[in-house]
Amino acid sequence: MAEDAAGLDAAASTGSAADCTEMEERQEEENMKADLEASLPAGQEASAIQCRDVCRSYGKLNVLSNLNLTVPQGHIYGLLGPSGCGKTTLLKCIVGTLKISRGHISVLGKPPAYPGHDVPGRMVGYMPQELALYNEFTISDTLTFFGRIHGLTAKETRARMDFLVDFLDLPQKHSLVRNLSGGQKRRVSLGAALLQNPELLILDEPTVGVDPVLRAKIWQHLLEIVKTGRVSIIITTHYIEEARQANVVGLMRSGCLLAEGPPDAVMKQHSAATLEHAFLRLCETSDQVGSKRGSSPPGGPLENSQSFESGRDESRPILAVGPGAAQEVPTYSADWKVRARHVLPKWRNIAALMIKTLVRMKRMPGSLCFQFLLPVIQVSLICLCIGGEPNEIQVAVVNNETSPSAYSRSLLSFLDNSSVHQVPLSHAEAFDGIHNGEYWGVIGFGENFTSYLTKRMMQRQVSREVVDGGSVHVWLDLTNRQIALMLQKNLHEAFQTFVENKLGSLSYLVALPIKFEEPIYGSLNTDFTTFVTPGAVLSITFYLAVGLTALSFVLERKEGLLDRCWVAGVSSLETMLAHLFSQLFVISVQIVLLLLFILLVFKLPNEGSLVLVVVLIVLQGITGISFGLVISAAIDDEQNANQAALGIFYPNLILSGIIWPVECIPYPLRYISMALPQTYASEALRCIMYRGWGLSRMMVWRGFAVTLGWNTFFLVLATVILKLRS
Numbered sequence: 001m002a003e004d005a006a007g008l009d010a011a012a013s014t015g016s017a018a019d020c021t022e023m024e025e026r027q028e029e030e031n032m033k034a035d036l037e038a039s040l041p042a043g044q045e046a047s048a049i050q051c052r053d054v055c056r057s058y059g060k061l062n063v064l065s066n067l068n069l070t071v072p073q074g075h076i077y078g079l080l081g082p083s084g085c086g087k088t089t090l091l092k093c094i095v096g097t098l099k100i101s102r103g104h105i106s107v108l109g110k111p112p113a114y115p116g117h118d119v120p121g122r123m124v125g126y127m128p129q130e131l132a133l134y135n136e137f138t139i140s141d142t143l144t145f146f147g148r149i150h151g152l153t154a155k156e157t158r159a160r161m162d163f164l165v166d167f168l169d170l171p172q173k174h175s176l177v178r179n180l181s182g183g184q185k186r187r188v189s190l191g192a193a194l195l196q197n198p199e200l201l202i203l204d205e206p207t208v209g210v211d212p213v214l215r216a217k218i219w220q221h222l223l224e225i226v227k228t229g230r231v232s233i234i235i236t237t238h239y240i241e242e243a244r245q246a247n248v249v250g251l252m253r254s255g256c257l258l259a260e261g262p263p264d265a266v267m268k269q270h271s272a273a274t275l276e277h278a279f280l281r282l283c284e285t286s287d288q289v290g291s292k293r294g295s296s297p298p299g300g301p302l303e304n305s306q307s308f309e310s311g312r313d314e315s316r317p318i319l320a321v322g323p324g325a326a327q328e329v330p331t332y333s334a335d336w337k338v339r340a341r342h343v344l345p346k347w348r349n350i351a352a353l354m355i356k357t358l359v360r361m362k363r364m365p366g367s368l369c370f371q372f373l374l375p376v377i378q379v380s381l382i383c384l385c386i387g388g389e390p391n392e393i394q395v396a397v398v399n400n401e402t403s404p405s406a407y408s409r410s411l412l413s414f415l416d417n418s419s420v421h422q423v424p425l426s427h428a429e430a431f432d433g434i435h436n437g438e439y440w441g442v443i444g445f446g447e448n449f450t451s452y453l454t455k456r457m458m459q460r461q462v463s464r465e466v467v468d469g470g471s472v473h474v475w476l477d478l479t480n481r482q483i484a485l486m487l488q489k490n491l492h493e494a495f496q497t498f499v500e501n502k503l504g505s506l507s508y509l510v511a512l513p514i515k516f517e518e519p520i521y522g523s524l525n526t527d528f529t530t531f532v533t534p535g536a537v538l539s540i541t542f543y544l545a546v547g548l549t550a551l552s553f554v555l556e557r558k559e560g561l562l563d564r565c566w567v568a569g570v571s572s573l574e575t576m577l578a579h580l581f582s583q584l585f586v587i588s589v590q591i592v593l594l595l596l597f598i599l600l601v602f603k604l605p606n607e608g609s610l611v612l613v614v615v616l617i618v619l620q621g622i623t624g625i626s627f628g629l630v631i632s633a634a635i636d637d638e639q640n641a642n643q644a645a646l647g648i649f650y651p652n653l654i655l656s657g658i659i660w661p662v663e664c665i666p667y668p669l670r671y672i673s674m675a676l677p678q679t680y681a682s683e684a685l686r687c688i689m690y691r692g693w694g695l696s697r698m699m700v701w702r703g704f705a706v707t708l709g710w711n712t713f714f715l716v717l718a719t720v721i722l723k724l725r726s
């Protein structure tokens with residue numbers, strides 16, 4: 001506390017002797033530069049990283065404000081600062097996973113992600129703050145995966161792996177990452193950053209959760225690898241004192257660099273015995289000057305820090321190292337071939353990512369089986385439970401005829417007994433029962449039904465009483481339309497069979513004057529299942545692909561895996577293509593199983609080309625993957641991603657005419673329905689399967705065209721969102 005108070009006093013006296021202090025500071029800066037230059041081995045004055053006037057904000061929150069930082073070549077740079085001051089953000093800007101809003105960054109001679117530059121790529125080893133490891137991988141899988149991306153041969157990877165397992169004191173290399181302790185996982189993550197012997201190491205808190213002995217060993221290794229002068233390291237740590245081993249430290253606060261220089265020089269300048277005290281003094285001085293200037297704009301400490309030290313360049317740290325902020329930004333150029341190569345996807349990376357997905361699938365056999373079987377289960381449930389004939393429908397029968405040869409008995413015998421269960425009752429019991437919900441209908445016959453019906457059949461003119469008495473009277477509970485319709489249909493069919501039985505060739509005399517000829521397409525027995533299934537197959541394929549894609553990407557981003565792969569040199573396009581190809585494998589198996597079930601088990605007809613059927617379903621799967629990519633590009637959190645995927649499920653299912661014909665949708669909504677990915681596609685699939693149509697028919701090619709259109713739109717949208725958000 002005494003020291004803190006002294007620091008505050010010193011800061012207070014700064015204002016009264018401003019000129020004097022300024023001169024002293026300049027002198028100190030000169031001394032610092034001299035110290036740093038003296039610490040540089042000959043020929044290493046070049047800088048590995050240069051940040052000039054770097055600004056970066058998240059929305060309205062300014063995280064980096066005119067930050068200047070220089071990491072000399074062949075040095076360890078310890079970046080220190082309190083939690084939330086912007087260290088991780090700065091590192092992400094340096095490796096290129098975040099774009100800066102203003103300023104200039106040069107990493108190993110060029111801006112990050114510059115065409116033809118290997119940053120991100122092989123030149124940089126990045127250990128993010130998150131563990132960023134695949135839990136289903138073993139240590140060996142993890143290092144092999146990054147080895148593949150960096151283009152190491154299997155032999156090189158093995159040699160490095162053996163060294164790193166030994167050096168980082170890792171468990172057996174066949175241990176699963178998910179079974180490792182927190183500290184062991186961090187060491188695997190560090191191993192992945194060190195794997196390819198990069199020229200630049202960017203380590204975000206590599207020693208958190210690591211025991212002091214291993215921490216010392218890691219620092220010793222870092223000091224050793226920089227000795228050659230080829231490797232430069234920037235490291236953040238919460239253990240401020242361990243940064244004394246760094247060649248240069250940068251003290252950061254509220255998005256600005258307060259000081260930068262060799263640790264001893266920083267401590268000397270602030271008459272502090274430890275780096276922690278030096279940092280405390282710097283903060284106090286910064287606060288003093290800030291409050292003296294009265295410049296406390298709203299927006300929190302990040303903005304306050306911009307007004308550090310009155311009368312000097314705000315962006316300049318107290319102890320600048322290397323070229324000043326005013327240095328001109330160099331211009332870079334790359335010819336079109338390099339630019340084209342930079343944009344084109346690398347098959348090596350795509351293959352590495354696909355192998356990664358396959359290895360993960362292999363490690364999760366339960367989940368893979370579920371993925372394969374889920375669509376089959378869903379479509380089986382649809383075929384079994386939707387559109388079939390109701391069974392054992394309870395119907396009350398009030399028959400006032402008693403004779404065993406009565407027509408009423410004969411007619412009732414033609415009623416399908418498996419679907420209609422007849423319960424003979426008295427008039428009162430029957431109506432009590434239907435009012436109590438025990439029966440779906442009451443079928444009534446008058447006592448003269450047989451004689452009246454005979455008269456109706458034989459005589460040209462009959463009275464109204466004869467017509468009424470010779471009719472079957474039916475009272476229905478129409479609250480369930482499907483059951484009521486089935487009862488009506490069964491009664492009509494029973495009557496038709498009865499008439500044919502009684503009148504034989506003369507039955508046409510009592511037939512309705514409407515004759516349904518052989519159907520042009522489909523069969524007379526077509527049920528609702530036949531209508532629903534094609535659309536359901538498309539919808540199932542689409543949604544499973546949406547779910548898998550959206551969730552896997554959101555989770556990978558959340559765990560820092562996407563960033564880590566990007567820094568290793570994998571582009572967003574390569575990630576998307578690899579995901580698309582590996583998902584295509586899953587979709588293909590799903591589709592084969594789906595088709596086997598609907599065509600062979602549930603015997604749905606397919607009059608058209610099986611190739612067209614398969615291609616259309618695969619394209620719908622790709623639409624699902626593309627839509628999943630849009631969700632994962634736009635949404636960071638898995639809960640929101642889930643909600644987005646589920647949120648569109650029901651409206652899309654209803655509006656696409658999958659469970660009920662589009663013709664029933666009222667007009668303003670019909671336009672939306674027509675634009676949806678599955679409306680015309682379902683229609684096209686029905687046309688192929690039931691009408692045997694090919695691509696020459698508009699209703700078929702329109703389904704393909706709309707699906708391809710959506711695929712393109714979703715993929716472009718996902719790419720644009722990813723670009724805008726990086």
Ligand SMILES: Nc1ncnc2c1ncn2[C@@H]1O[C@H](COP(=O)(O)OP(=O)(O)OP(=O)(O)O)[C@@H](O)[C@H]1O
Pocket residue numbers: 058061063081082083084085086087088089090129
């Ligand atoms: N994706 C983001 N969206 C919005 N704000 C963010 C985001 N990432 C970081 N921030 C904010 O930016 C500020 C700096 O965060 P950053 O992670 O760079 O700090 P840090 O110095 O690395 O902290 P720590 O030492 O705790 O890791 C914090 O206020 C944080 O809340």
